Amino acid sequence: MSTRPTIGRGPKVQAAVHAATVAELAATGYAALTVEAVATRAGVHKTTVYRRWADRDSLVADALAAHVAADVPIPDTGTAEGDLRALARALAAWLSGPTGTAVVTTMVAEGVRVPAIAELKRDFFAGRLERAAVVVTRAVERGELPAGTRPDAVVKAMMAPLYLRALITAEPVGDEAADQAARTALGAARAGVL
Amino acid sequence: MSTRPTIGRGPKVQAAVHAATVAELAATGYAALTVEAVATRAGVHKTTVYRRWADRDSLVADALAAHVAADVPIPDTGTAEGDLRALARALAAWLSGPTGTAVVTTMVAEGVRVPAIAELKRDFFAGRLERAAVVVTRAVERGELPAGTRPDAVVKAMMAPLYLRALITAEPVGDEAADQAARTALGAARAGVL
Structure with a gap:
């Protein structure tokens, strides 16, 4: 046939x-x-x-x-900086890999038009955020970050500069950018603004 | 005819x-x-x-x-916080307005395919960054931020969370988000990581 x-x-x-x-x-x-x-x-x-x-x-x-169903390992290095850097490097590797930016771009562009893609995008990011947030909760428990720090705000502050690079400024998204993103999130968290 | x-x-x-x-x-x-x-x-x-x-x-x-050719006023409120907040609020207002997110989404999605749109996106963001950077230069001169702070890094740290909201997490992009983005950038800059 x-x-x-x-x-x-x-x-x-x-x-x-x-x-x-x-x-x-x-x-x-x-x-x-x-x-x-x-x-x-x-x-x-x-x-x-x-x-x-x-x-x-x-x-x-x-x-x-x-x-995007593939699970991402959640690091547990013992420090907030180590954990955030590991998360940032994993995100950077995905965004700079052969498919990551294409997948995100499609979710952004077609989510506007296709409800199933909008829902997928929402669930995907909410899921990633929720799983990653534990590294911040642990850092607060260890006294590394101020009590009351919002875990999702710290994870988003780490993710945001990498997405900006991948989607908007088209700058390289490598380990250097990842480490900088982790430091930015950590600096803001330590300053008590997250 | x-x-x-x-x-x-x-x-x-x-x-x-x-x-x-x-x-x-x-x-x-x-x-x-x-x-x-x-x-x-x-x-x-x-x-x-x-x-x-x-x-x-x-x-x-x-x-x-x-x-995107329309110029954006550059604030000069006398403080880094005031200036970054004004910039963040203007960006948030544009992103949450009737056309901003559609314009950015189109630049992101079609920039992949249409070279003229990729170039426009690059020039647009480079231009906005360059103009806004003066608020950081002034803050460093006033001694509000550490010497050696990279102006473009601070402006990007302010912009990134707002683009993340508009494009990825689909959260509201209003004055509250803008103020939070300004505080995050400022906190990281004061911590000397930008």
Whole structure:
């Protein structure tokens, strides 16, 4: 049959199509993304894609959800500076990697138009923030940061300069930028303004 | 003639089409923007738009450039906190206004694909940063901030949390967020980490 997927059905096809979708987003952006190109990259027939996903928007929303579902390890180095730096470096590595900025850009741009992507973006960042916040809670408990410091505010202060670089100023997002972002958040937290 | 613009030619047409393009971006986003809708909103015939702009991308790039060309007043309140707060409030007002976030989102999303928009984004932010940096230079001269503080780093530390809210976490971007962003930047700067 001409519509039979060449790499089999089930989870393997789904994973291949998800990965191909994210790779196409990184290569061409959402506007130029076609189901044909995704199918070719995934090694499946395009009807396989159409059978599983109603349209391009739901394909992209689903692929983004799969991509960001991967868990991020939460560091426990014993100091606020070590933990924040580890978090910042992990975020910087993702943003400067082959897919991170494309995934974020797509969430920002298409979240305006596609409710499923807006919801995904909200849940993704809320989840990351919530998990990362524990490093600040621990630092407050150790007396490294003032009592009453808001954990989410510190994590956001660390994340914000990295997203600014990736999305707005198009500056490199490497370890140096990550360490600077961690120091900025920590400096503000120690000053008691977060 | 059917192609005669209904509001006249020249700068008035151009300004009306620019404003209509930005309004359409805010209302529907780039993906759904059509020249027809822009023409209707501007009160001109669509051939008037096509005669002046080769395609949708150049129309949008041109409208964004016109929108961000408006100058932003640089405060001089006498204190770093007052100046940074005024800058942050102006940025927050723009981001939470009817067009700011749509303009930024379009720059972020389409800058990936359209070189003219990428260049515009880079120039826009570099220009804003450069002009705003004087408030930090003055604060260092007054002895309010440590010598060696990098003006652009302080301004970016103030801007970053507001862009994070507007683009990523979709939290409100009002005066409260602006004041918090100014305090964060100032706290980090006073701590000597910027």
